[in-house]
Amino acid sequence: MANGADxxxxxxAHPAGVLACVxxxxxxxxxxxxxxxxxxxxxxxxxxxxxSRRLSxxxxxxxxxxxxxxxxxxxxxxxxxxxxxxxxxxxxVMRQVLVDLFGGKKKRLGIPAAVAFNEAMLRERRxxxxxxxxxxxxxxxxxxxxxxxxxxxxxxxxxxxxxxDGGAECDLESVLCSxxxxxxxxxxxxxRKRAGKAAKTGRPARLHAARIAGKKIRYALELAHExxxxxxxxxxxxxxxLQDRLGAMNDLAVLHARLEEFGDEAIGRELEGADRLLGRxxxxxxxxxxxxxxxxxxxxxxLKKVRAAALARGARGEVRSEKREV
Numbered sequence: 001m002a003n004g005a006d007x008x009x010x011x012x013a014h015p016a017g018v019l020a021c022v023x024x025x026x027x028x029x030x031x032x033x034x035x036x037x038x039x040x041x042x043x044x045x046x047x048x049x050x051x052s053r054r055l056s057x058x059x060x061x062x063x064x065x066x067x068x069x070x071x072x073x074x075x076x077x078x079x080x081x082x083x084x085x086x087x088x089x090x091x092x093v094m095r096q097v098l099v100d101l102f103g104g105k106k107k108r109l110g111i112p113a114a115v116a117f118n119e120a121m122l123r124e125r126r127x128x129x130x131x132x133x134x135x136x137x138x139x140x141x142x143x144x145x146x147x148x149x150x151x152x153x154x155x156x157x158x159x160x161x162x163x164x165d166g167g168a169e170c171d172l173e174s175v176l177c178s179x180x181x182x183x184x185x186x187x188x189x190x191x192r193k194r195a196g197k198a199a200k201t202g203r204p205a206r207l208h209a210a211r212i213a214g215k216k217i218r219y220a221l222e223l224a225h226e227x228x229x230x231x232x233x234x235x236x237x238x239x240x241x242l243q244d245r246l247g248a249m250n251d252l253a254v255l256h257a258r259l260e261e262f263g264d265e266a267i268g269r270e271l272e273g274a275d276r277l278l279g280r281x282x283x284x285x286x287x288x289x290x291x292x293x294x295x296x297x298x299x300x301x302x303l304k305k306v307r308a309a310a311l312a313r314g315a316r317g318e319v320r321s322e323k324r325e326v
Contacts, residue, residue: 018176018227019152019172021226025058026152029052029054032048046089049086053078054219054223056078061176064179085128085129087125088125091122092125094255095121098118102277113272183220184217187217190217191213192300194209194213199293199296199297200293207289207292214246218240221308234306234308235307237306238303242299242303248288256281259281263275
């Protein structure tokens with residue numbers, strides 16, 4: 001599903017600076033979350049969750065530079081916000097996967113179990129979105145916005161008083177740049193390790209770990225690109241395509257588990273087609289896993305080829321170049 005959040009930050013590297021990018025992500029997240037009380041669009045739910053992850057990536061870089069304990073609490077709140085919206089997003093995804101597998105509404109109407117499952121997902125969506133709105137009310141959002149604003153103001157005012165591990169005075173932006181580049185390199189290695197293990201076995205747990213690692217490197221790359229540290233357009237697009245593939249396999253795994261639960265209800269209500277739904281989902285996921293396993297060597301080579309190029313300078317001060325992998 002194409003959306004604004006997924007397409008943000010890859011139009012071209014520009015030297016905005018890491019701190020400025022974090023400030024932008026704060027504004028973007030709260031602009032989206034403010035809309036939750038009056039908008040229930042599928043893409044909004046997804047965009048809020050993506051924006052929270054992008055913001056969290058920026059906050060952890062900021063926390064490592066300054067050691068502000070308030071950042072950890074706010075990152076935990078962002079995780080809670082994603083969790084609150086998770087069931088709503090799951091319901092949206094499962095309904096869409098069902099449409100994709102069975103060719104649209106008209107064909108699904110011929111499968112009683114599919115109709116009943118779709119109605120159940122709509123009920124769940126309404127329930128969980130209501131719960132999320134209660135927890136993410138205007139008062140809570142205003143409080144968290146103020147906390148983040150205070151953290152960013154403090155970071156900006158102390159920018160000229162940052163010190164390295166050796167005690168030398170340095171510019172905060174230079175420290176943020178160094179942390180982010182190191183983080184990007186570590187996350188790239190972590191992804192390759194997890195994806196390689198997933199490609200050897202095809203086990204759901206390892207595929208899930210690879211999918212999460214792929215998200216993390218992508219968010220780090222996006223921040224480094226937006227800040228002007230890396231020209232990462234091609235690598236971000238490559239990770240997006242790979243993430244779509246891993247995400248589709250995960251969506252099928254989630255749908256399969258829910259259909260297994262729904263099967264007992266379908267039998268009790270004498271609904272036809274539950275076995276057909278379950279079998280189709282299982283076969284599709286098995287096919288996609290086999291494709292991933294067979295394609296991984298070529299995908300890995302392509303990722304190395306499109307690796308982001310480090311720019312000579314960051315927004316402030318000189319930024320060391322990343323070492324190229326052999």
